[in-house]
Amino acid sequence: MGEARFVAGDKVRTHTVDPPHHTRLPRYIRGQVGEVVEPEGAWPLPDDRARDLPESRVETVYAVRFAARDLWGEGTHSVTVDLWESYLEPAGEDDT
Amino acid sequence: MSRVHDVGGQTGFGPVSPDLDDNQPFHADWEARVFALNTALRRRGVFNLDEMRDAIERIPPEQYLAASYYERWLLAVEMLLREKGLLADG
Amino acid sequence: MSEDHASTAIAARVRRLEERLVDAGVVSDAELDTILNRFLAKASPLNGARIVARAWVDEGFRERLLDDANSAIKELGLSLGGDHAELRLRVVANTQTLHNVIVCTLCSCYPLQLLGPSPSWYKSLAYRSRVVRVPRDVLAEFGLHLPDDVEIAVWDSSAESRYMVLPMRPPGTEDKSEDELAGLVTREGLIGTAAV
Numbered sequence: 001m002g003e004a005r006f007v008a009g010d011k012v013r014t015h016t017v018d019p020p021h022h023t024r025l026p027r028y029i030r031g032q033v034g035e036v037v038e039p040e041g042a043w044p045l046p047d048d049r050a051r052d053l054p055e056s057r058v059e060t061v062y063a064v065r066f067a068a069r070d071l072w073g074e075g076t077h078s079v080t081v082d083l084w085e086s087y088l089e090p091a092g093e094d095d096t
Numbered sequence: 097m098s099r100v101h102d103v104g105g106q107t108g109f110g111p112v113s114p115d116l117d118d119n120q121p122f123h124a125d126w127e128a129r130v131f132a133l134n135t136a137l138r139r140r141g142v143f144n145l146d147e148m149r150d151a152i153e154r155i156p157p158e159q160y161l162a163a164s165y166y167e168r169w170l171l172a173v174e175m176l177l178r179e180k181g182l183l184a185d186g
Numbered sequence: 187m188s189e190d191h192a193s194t195a196i197a198a199r200v201r202r203l204e205e206r207l208v209d210a211g212v213v214s215d216a217e218l219d220t221i222l223n224r225f226l227a228k229a230s231p232l233n234g235a236r237i238v239a240r241a242w243v244d245e246g247f248r249e250r251l252l253d254d255a256n257s258a259i260k261e262l263g264l265s266l267g268g269d270h271a272e273l274r275l276r277v278v279a280n281t282q283t284l285h286n287v288i289v290c291t292l293c294s295c296y297p298l299q300l301l302g303p304s305p306s307w308y309k310s311l312a313y314r315s316r317v318v319r320v321p322r323d324v325l326a327e328f329g330l331h332l333p334d335d336v337e338i339a340v341w342d343s344s345a346e347s348r349y350m351v352l353p354m355r356p357p358g359t360e361d362k363s364e365d366e367l368a369g370l371v372t373r374e375g376l377i378g379t380a381a382v
Contacts, residue, residue: 018098019194024344026291027098028105040274043346051144053167061275061345072105072319077338079318082345104291104342110213112312112327114305114379121226121303123348126197131203131225132218141214165294169201181210183203184225 004060004085010036011091012064014083021051025087028064029079033091037063038081045084059085124177127166134173143176151175195368222343222351225298233264234300234350235371237277238362242364251277259300266348267299273302278341279352285332286339287299287325287378297348301376308377318342328379351378 006089007011022056024046040061048056064083103109122128137143143151151172152160160168177183199267220338241248251258255275256266266273275297278286291314296304297325306360307313317324320340325331332338341349353375374380 002214022146022153023097025342026104026342027102028291036107040276040345043271046146046149046345048151052144052147061347066292068319069361077321077340079342080177081342082347084345092187095230098345101292103311105319106315107319109310109312110355111312112307112316112324114328114374115364117305117307119305123306124193124197125198126193128222129200129218132221133207133213135205135221136213137224138216142212144201152293161311165306167196170196170203174203177207182210183206 004039004062006036006039006060006062006088006090007054008034008036012062013035013091014064017048017087019024020080023047023087025083026081028071029064029081032043032066032080034064034066036042037065040082043084045086047084057086062088064088069095097153099153100155100160101153104122122166130166130170134169137146137177141185142182148172148177212325215342228299229298229304231300231371232368233262233302233375234297234319234376235368236262237264237300237350238352238376239368241352242359242367243364248279248330248352252279255350264300266297268346271346274347275276275350275374276341277350277352278339280354280381282354283335284337284339285378286341286349286351287317287321288312288341288343290343290353291315291318292344295343295348297350300348300350301373316362325379328374330380332344334381350376353380356382 009085011033013033014025014029014031023069042058043061045057045059061082063080065078066081068077068079071079134148138145152168155168155171163171174183197326208215240262247258255277256272259275266275280286294304294309298307318340319338324331343349356370370382372382374378376381
């Protein structure tokens with residue numbers, strides 16, 4: 001496990017892939033762009049632990065904030081979700 | 097995997113009923129026993145928390161939706177014990 | 187507690203499962219009793235209420251709590267527990283313009299040690315599905331009607347952090363002691379479905 005890839009304020013996009021096993025990336029935020037609120041330390045990846053793999057990956061988890069308007073097309077609230085690093089990629093310049 | 101448990105944002109489950117709660121930690125003795133069994137089996141390393149969650153998510157959707165909270169736990173614990181050969185059929 | 191036919195059947199099934207695991211030497215009855223008794227003795231919303239009351243009377247504690255909650259609650263002799271490491275605690279403070287509310291859409295993650303066993307509605311499909319989408323409507327179902335200019339922040343605890351809301355201190359409580367203040371705090375206030 002290396003350094004945390006993202007810092008507070010970074011824009012990130014969640015993966016759209018639906019893996020063929022347990023994961024903690026909820027469907028309602030897949031493919032969405034959010035902003036990193038803060039890193040939360042490193043934790044074993046549930047996708048690996050649920051399959052009882054001998055070597056579970058350990059990754060930084062981030063609180064990532066999404067705007068209701070992006071998720072549902074309406075609403076003024078925010079939803080913050082805790083996500084493992086491999087669920088995220090940097091959002092491009094066009095992703096705002 | 098997108099399974100039945102992944103309900104964030106879904107519609108159709110009706111309003112929340114705050115009054116249904118009676119402030120009891122468990123609503124029957126068997127719920128408390130299932131809770132304790134799950135904790136003990138995890139401590140013994142029979143399965144970990146993520147395996148338990150995965151098992152709950154693998155309950156067939158119609159059964160998941162019909163089951164109470166601790167019924168889901170019971171179904172998942174039984175599923176894991178069977179898969180790990182600790183609970184023969186019968 | 188009343189038991190209908192279905193719950194009698196399921197109780198018998200649980201008993202049978204427990205007997206088989208005890209017979210196989212996988213668990214013991216005493217161990218299960220100890221687990222339950224410890225859990226019921228320690229996990230209570232009174233813990234969360236104590237934390238909130240301390241934060242209301244002690245500005246330094248409040249700052250430490252919002253900065254690093256795991257360390258701060260140790261000052262009160264509390265901890266969060268967890269499977270492989272102590273879970274991370276994040277306390278989120280309500281203000282005049284921001285209201286926080288907690289959910290776990292995927293299952294039922296909850297700061298058990300500080301809030302006690304979670305209410306049935308917290309684990310319900312209705313709450314889990316709707317509070318991330320229409321939180322204002324859900325809060326209204328609890329009788330909490332927020333002014334339009336109060337922003338809502340929903341926290342979906344999907345990993346190893348557990349969230350607790352720090353409600354605003356009610357007006358007119360300047361003369362109350364820390365213990366009396368703790369008595370004002372409800373479990374729903376700590377989840378965010380009540381103001382206090």
